[in-house]
Amino acid sequence: xxxxxxxxxxxxxxxxxxxxxxxxxxxxxxxxxxxxxxxxxxxxxxxxxxxxxxxxxxxxxxxxxxxxxxxxxxxxxxxxxxxxxxxxxxxxxxxxxxxxxxxxxxxxxxxxxxxxxxxxxxxxxxxxxxxxxxxxxxxxxxxxxxxxxxxxxxxxxxxxxxxxxxxxxxxxxxxxxxxxxxxxxxxxxxxxxxxxxxxxxxxxxxxxxxxxxxxxxxxxxxxxxxxxxxxxxxxxxxxxxxxxxxxxxxxxxxxxxxxxxxxxxxxxxxxxxxxxxxxxxxxxxxxxxxxxxxxxxxxxxxxxxxxxxxxxxxxxxxxxxxxxxxxxxx
Amino acid sequence: xxxxxxxxxxxxxxxxxxxxxxxxxxxxxxxxxxxxxxxxxxxxxxxxxxxxxxxxxxxxxxxxxxxxxxxxxxxxxxxxxxxxxxxxxxxxxxxxxxxxxxxxxxxxxxxxxxxxxxxxxxxxxxxxxxxxxxxxxxxxxxxxxxxxxxxxxxxxxxxxxxxxxxxxxxxxxxxxxxxxxxxxxxxxxxxxxxxxxxxxxxxxxxxxxxxxxxxxxxxxxxxxxxxxxxxxxxxxxxxxxxxxxxxxxxxxxxxxxxxxxxxxxxxxxxxxxxxxxxxxxxxxxxxxxxxxxxxxxxxxxxxxxxxxxxxxxxxxxxxxxxxxxxxxxxxxxxxxxxxxxxxxxxxxxxxxxxxxxxxxxxxxxxxxxxxxxxxxxxxxxxxxxxxxxxxxxxxxxxxxxxxxx
Numbered sequence: 001x002x003x004x005x006x007x008x009x010x011x012x013x014x015x016x017x018x019x020x021x022x023x024x025x026x027x028x029x030x031x032x033x034x035x036x037x038x039x040x041x042x043x044x045x046x047x048x049x050x051x052x053x054x055x056x057x058x059x060x061x062x063x064x065x066x067x068x069x070x071x072x073x074x075x076x077x078x079x080x081x082x083x084x085x086x087x088x089x090x091x092x093x094x095x096x097x098x099x100x101x102x103x104x105x106x107x108x109x110x111x112x113x114x115x116x117x118x119x120x121x122x123x124x125x126x127x128x129x130x131x132x133x134x135x136x137x138x139x140x141x142x143x144x145x146x147x148x149x150x151x152x153x154x155x156x157x158x159x160x161x162x163x164x165x166x167x168x169x170x171x172x173x174x175x176x177x178x179x180x181x182x183x184x185x186x187x188x189x190x191x192x193x194x195x196x197x198x199x200x201x202x203x204x205x206x207x208x209x210x211x212x213x214x215x216x217x218x219x220x221x222x223x224x225x226x227x228x229x230x231x232x233x234x235x236x237x238x239x240x241x242x243x244x245x246x247x248x249x250x251x252x253x254x255x256x257x258x259x260x261x262x263x264x265x266x267x268x269x270x271x272x273x274x275x276x277x278x279x280x281x282x283x284x285x286x287x288x289x290x291x292x293x294x295x296x297x298x299x300x301x302x303x304x305x306x307x308x309x310x311x312x313x314x315x316x317x318x319x320x321x322x323x324x325x326x327x328x329x330x
Numbered sequence: 331x332x333x334x335x336x337x338x339x340x341x342x343x344x345x346x347x348x349x350x351x352x353x354x355x356x357x358x359x360x361x362x363x364x365x366x367x368x369x370x371x372x373x374x375x376x377x378x379x380x381x382x383x384x385x386x387x388x389x390x391x392x393x394x395x396x397x398x399x400x401x402x403x404x405x406x407x408x409x410x411x412x413x414x415x416x417x418x419x420x421x422x423x424x425x426x427x428x429x430x431x432x433x434x435x436x437x438x439x440x441x442x443x444x445x446x447x448x449x450x451x452x453x454x455x456x457x458x459x460x461x462x463x464x465x466x467x468x469x470x471x472x473x474x475x476x477x478x479x480x481x482x483x484x485x486x487x488x489x490x491x492x493x494x495x496x497x498x499x500x501x502x503x504x505x506x507x508x509x510x511x512x513x514x515x516x517x518x519x520x521x522x523x524x525x526x527x528x529x530x531x532x533x534x535x536x537x538x539x540x541x542x543x544x545x546x547x548x549x550x551x552x553x554x555x556x557x558x559x560x561x562x563x564x565x566x567x568x569x570x571x572x573x574x575x576x577x578x579x580x581x582x583x584x585x586x587x588x589x590x591x592x593x594x595x596x597x598x599x600x601x602x603x604x605x606x607x608x609x610x611x612x613x614x615x616x617x618x619x620x621x622x623x624x625x626x627x628x629x630x631x632x633x634x635x636x637x638x639x640x641x642x643x644x645x646x647x648x649x650x651x652x653x654x655x656x657x658x659x660x661x662x663x664x665x666x667x668x669x670x671x672x673x674x675x676x677x678x679x680x681x682x683x684x685x686x687x688x689x690x691x692x693x694x695x696x697x698x699x700x701x702x703x704x705x706x707x708x709x710x711x712x713x714x715x716x717x718x719x720x721x722x723x724x725x726x727x728x729x730x731x732x733x734x735x
Binding site: 003006007008009010011014063113116117123124125126128129132135136137138139211212213214216218219255258259276277279280289290293294 | 339342343373374411412416417418421422425426428429430442443446447448450451452454455466467468472510511512514516517
């Protein structure tokens with residue numbers, strides 16, 4: 001067990017963080033907005049934590065950086081990400097579908113190029129020597145922070161799904177025109193979903209800056225956006241459990257193929273080499289297969305419903321959910 | 331979707347996954363383990379072009395030194411862990427090598443950014459790391475266990491300017507061009523401009539461009555009336571090549587120095603016959619005459635059918651440092667009498683104190699200090715640097731890098 005944890009500590013923590021990132025993309029998607037901006041806020045969060053811990057909260061020896069300060073950094077990163085989300089979201093969310101996706105890709109690119117050209121952010125090399133709260137070579141201790149973040153985010157989204165706001169999101173997703181006819185103010189709820197997602201991404205970035213020891217312009221790029229989208233789509237985009245499971249599955253898979261399957265003793269060298277170098281091909285094929293068998297993702301509301309005893313409130317039926325919000329002020 | 335249908339689909343899905351992973355479980359055997367040295371470089375992703383060269387260099391070293399008796403008769407084995415191109419991948423690879431493969435030391439990672447992420451982990455675990463290709467500032471300063479055999483930009487680049495003056499002692503007036511949006515070019519031009527000042531040359535003008543530019547007429551027209559006799563360019567292949575071509579077309583006849591971004595045959599199709607004469611500094615020359623480099627060059631050519639590049643030579647040198655330090659340590663204190671932790675710590679001291687005759691020329695390490703003054707790792711002390719000059723063939727399409735001295 002010790003060997004397992006020390007080998008996979010970092011990967012396990014990354015699974016949790018990937019889950020938070022997946023939720024950050026799931027939130028706008030809940031309101032029907034395909035936003036690929038999460039990596040941008042993630043990058044902002046990382047830079048906030050990197051700057052704060054190397055420039056402001058200095059003087060702690062390596063391995064003794066206080067955990068409360070990291071929590072504070074995550075909070076500040078969340079607030080700053082929310083600020084960015086408001087500025088970007090209000091104009092950008094006038095766009096729909098692939099146009100919104102394009103605008104958010106542009107936002108991520110602008111941030112990347114800005115960071116690359118900013119001396120204070122370290123240019124291409126980035127900011128390094130980010131202080132560590134744990135004196136240990138494995139990264140498993142970071143679960144102390146990553147797991148509560150994931151569980152907290154999951155509980156928040158789970159509650160949100162059943163709240164009036166959540167139902168407004170779903171109503172917007174199903175039919176924006178009908179929803180607005182019933183008194184749901186689309187811009188408000190879209191920007192709210194977008195901003196909540198940004199806060200989660202910013203906090204994940206802040207934590208990951210410590211885990212990675214370093215932060216640079218290669219973090220939170222368009223590639224990551226596609227990966228997060230895969231987490232959400234493979235896991236399922238209709239319930240909060242989907243993105244979390246999808247993220248855990250897709251982060252673990254390449255690692256398992258690389259370190260376990262390809263490393264089995266006495267494995268035929270040709271196959272081992274293929275598994276090692278071609279694992280991304282295998283990864284892509286598995287994503288394609290899973291989408292083929294589960295077009296709505298691995299986890300769907302009806303699955304959750306059928307697994308439990310049937311209780312009417314479990315399943316969010318958009319058509320039923322909408323009237324409930326229509327009565328209130330929105 | 332009903333429960334039954336879901337279960338059915340799930341089982342089919344799992345079956346397909348199992349089938350995909352099945353071949354791996356078929357063949358099984360065990361073997362005895364020699365001393366293990368880890369290699370964590372980018373074998374996949376967009377950095378793999380460099381990483382593959384490093385793998386080849388390390389593999390040549392493994393075969394070469396094992397044939398020469400390994401570590402005082404005991405063979406060693408390389409354990410490879412793919413870092414892919416990102417930071418998290420580098421951390422995972424390091425942890426696998428340290429905790430699972432129980433390596434005595436690690437060669438890697440490929441990128442400086444990955445080193446800033448993964449090296450602190452090895453340092454905390456007390457595992458010596460030799461970086462084969464990290465050239466950024468601050469790498470050996472990460473910790474006591476971090477070394478590099480790749481000389482930083484600030485040391486390599488000035489050699490090209492010195493070579494230019496050697497070829498033409500009348501050079502006085504210098505113009506500098508650099509790609510503003512490329513981080514490496516920005517830091518490299520800083521080094522070049524400092525060198526120009528240090529050597530007492532006159533820096534006439536500094537012009538900027540973008541790596542995406544194709545038309546450099548404005549910048550060139552600004553510079554040519556100042557009559558420079560040396561132009562220094564820091565950019566990437568396509569823009570750098572175009573800039574060279576347009577400089578020549580607009581009548582510049584003086585010397586041109588290219589930065590590391592132009593250090594590739596990919597510029598030949600861009601500036602064609604006009605590429606001729608560009609000077610570029612190098613950390614490695616395959617023409618360097620020594621027993622070890624001749625052996626390495628021959629082994630590489632036999633395997634790849636071309637001259638060895640810098641990345642392979644540096645990876646080879648990294649493994650060589652490990653092997654020679656382990657051999658010396660073994661004579662002092664037999665390796666088999668030490669536990670892994672002691673062995674790693676002793677190896678660190680041994681690497682630091684040794685001198686190595688590598689394909690890069692004779693190298694050694696000097697202990698650097700962290701910002702707070704505490705001792706850190708080993709920066710390379712390389713005695714020999716090289717400058718190559720581009721020589722285009724008469725067809726104007728193909729050419730080669732000729733080392734000058």
